[in-house]
Amino acid sequence: MxxxxxxxxxxxxxxxxxxxxxxxxxxxxxxxxxxxxxxxxxxxxxxxxxxxxxxxxxxxxxxxxxxYHDFRETPAGRHVVKVCRAEACQSMGGDALAERMRERLGVDWHGTTADGNVTLEPVFCLGLCACAPAAMVDGRLVGRVDEARVEALLAEVGA
Missing domain, CATH: 1.10.10 (Arc Repressor Mutant, subunit A)
Structure with missing residues (x-):
């Protein structure tokens, strides 16, 4: 709301x-x-x-x-999922995982799901390169994101 x-x-x-x-x-x-x-x-x-x-x-x-991409012109969803788009994460399969998240949520970058629950944002380095690919869910860093972890993260935010 x-x-x-x-x-x-x-x-x-x-x-x-x-x-x-x-x-x-x-x-x-x-x-x-x-x-x-x-x-x-x-x-x-x-x-x-x-x-x-x-x-x-x-x-x-x-x-x-x-x-600056951190500033929003409209309210974010109840949960914000940021996906690292930097080179280290890309080299470890981050592009495919990012695409999977976009498909599962049905939104593009900076988009919010129709129910207002999740906003998906790209970020260019979370500083977790040694644990690539990385994401951030509601301010919490998550490393070594694989297909199973994508599903778990999306379930965590109610997607």
Missing amino acids: VLQLSSQEIAERTSAVVEELAQLEGPLLPILHAVQHEFGFVPAGALPVIAEGLNLSRAEVHGVMSF
Whole structure:
């Protein structure tokens, strides 16, 4: 269930985040992370508030937000599964496992299942290269992912 937020509530909560973090050196990324933490995503209505608070253009803020794949424009599913797409994981069969997850969930990268349960995201290195292929489920690292582990992980998140 997605909470319906008024534009005023988005503006007020975003303003509070900007006010708290604007004095940092290079505050844009910390502010975007804090806003995403606050709402679960970065609402479009937050961008002009951030831009004004930092004396940046909306295009600059949007450009930074859209450049980094960790920022979402819409809420994620109840569970987030990240699959490593880096070379070490690819060399250990990660491409086939990633494709299997996409097929089983019926979504593409950055997609969320129709029931809102699982969001699938690519990530370019989880730092678990010695245990490739790797994934992350709701912030928990999982190494040596094989076909059986894919099924277990998807069952764990209710897919």
